[in-house]
Amino acid sequence: MPVEEPHRVVCRLDELLADRGMTVTALAEAIGVTNVNLSVLKNQRAKAIRFTTLTAICDVLECQPGDLFVVERD
Numbered sequence: 001m002p003v004e005e006p007h008r009v010v011c012r013l014d015e016l017l018a019d020r021g022m023t024v025t026a027l028a029e030a031i032g033v034t035n036v037n038l039s040v041l042k043n044q045r046a047k048a049i050r051f052t053t054l055t056a057i058c059d060v061l062e063c064q065p066g067d068l069f070v071v072e073r074d
Helices: 013-020 024-031 035-042 051-061
Strands: 009-011 069-071
Touching: 013 024, 013 035, 013 051, 024 035, 024 051
Parallel strands: none
Antiparallel strands: 009 069
16 A cells, blocks of 8 residues: 655645634634534645635635645745
């Protein structure tokens, strides 16, 4: 079985929420997901995100996917 390499995609949700004065709980309620699901994303433990969730986050935070995610360079 191949060993899964860690990804280098970093979620900037904490920064975007802080910039907007919004909590994870408020965002979760606004987009209809659980706090747990957003916390997994926020804490860099997510392996995937649904486009519908990504779109909802971007709509509420008035941002683009590139504002939410960055790829760390070696």
